[in-house]
Amino acid sequence: MANAGTRNRPLSPHLQIWRWGPHMFVSIMHRVTGNGLALAGLGVLLWWLGALASGPAAYETFAWAMTTPLGYIVLVGISWAFFTHMMSGLRHFVLDIGAGYELKANKTWSILTQVLGVLLTAAFWALLLLR
Amino acid sequence: MGNGTSIGRVRGLGSAKSGTHHWLLQRFTAIGNLLLVLWLAVSIQLLPDLSYPTVSEWLATPVPAVAMALLVVSTFWHARLGMQVMIEDYVHEHANKFACIAALNLAAFAGAAFGVFCVIRLALGATA
Numbered sequence: 001m002a003n004a005g006t007r008n009r010p011l012s013p014h015l016q017i018w019r020w021g022p023h024m025f026v027s028i029m030h031r032v033t034g035n036g037l038a039l040a041g042l043g044v045l046l047w048w049l050g051a052l053a054s055g056p057a058a059y060e061t062f063a064w065a066m067t068t069p070l071g072y073i074v075l076v077g078i079s080w081a082f083f084t085h086m087m088s089g090l091r092h093f094v095l096d097i098g099a100g101y102e103l104k105a106n107k108t109w110s111i112l113t114q115v116l117g118v119l120l121t122a123a124f125w126a127l128l129l130l131r
Numbered sequence: 132m133g134n135g136t137s138i139g140r141v142r143g144l145g146s147a148k149s150g151t152h153h154w155l156l157q158r159f160t161a162i163g164n165l166l167l168v169l170w171l172a173v174s175i176q177l178l179p180d181l182s183y184p185t186v187s188e189w190l191a192t193p194v195p196a197v198a199m200a201l202l203v204v205s206t207f208w209h210a211r212l213g214m215q216v217m218i219e220d221y222v223h224e225h226a227n228k229f230a231c232i233a234a235l236n237l238a239a240f241a242g243a244a245f246g247v248f249c250v251i252r253l254a255l256g257a258t259a
Contacts (some may be wrong), residue, residue: 035217037208038214042207049249049253052186053250063181079172080174090165092161093158093161124172
């Protein structure tokens with residue numbers, strides 16, 4: 001009776017049941033930054049490439065939009081999302097090989113992925129704007 | 132789905148029904164993204180400026196053009212896999228889920244095709 005067993009199966013408890021820890025925040029941020037990059041990041045990438053392929057006038061429009069305050073917020077947001085997603089993605093690789101599940105190590109690296117994501121974003125923009 | 136061994140009883144369940152191949156592709160494209168987006172980040176830092184002549188000339192040379200085309204394919208592929216997981220988790224009604232994933236596939240292929248085409252157009256000198 002394959003189907004009888006699949007209906008009314010117990011669901012795993014949702015977020016609010018568990019005591020909060022940094023790993024839960026990292027998991028949520030990984031999804032948020034990943035989907036943010038997919039929508040906004042790839043959108044801006046296509047706009048950039050499309051403007052380059054269309055010629056100087058289109059590139060001018062793109063450059064204008066990206067250097068408005070809103071444009072900078074979008075670009076900084078995309079770069080932060082990338083570096084954060086990259087760090088939590090690297091954490092996934094470590095977890096994939098079965099390492100990093102000890103409570104203390106897991107907590108430390110969860111926090112570090114978020115901190116390093118912000119630091120790399122700051123370093124990227126500092127290098128770009130101060131060169 | 133069988134009802135013999137314990138693995139047989141759980142195979143095909145879960146919101147995605149199957150997933151080893153998907154999981155592996157997500158990792159392979161993640162490695163591609165890691166290399167290629169870091170290449171892009173370093174390139175942006177190393178370019179003398181980000182003006183139209185500088186960037187378009189740079190992107191028209193063979194290695195940056197190929198790397199950028201690969202970046203577009205790898206990131207769109209990875210994004211398509213990742214958004215599929217989000218849809219499978221949050222869209223429960225079967226027909227809606229199917230429609231969302233169909234739309235996602237169209238958008239991912241269209242976006243990647245547009246990006247690669249732009250790079251090829253630049254690289255082959257259509258705007259030079």
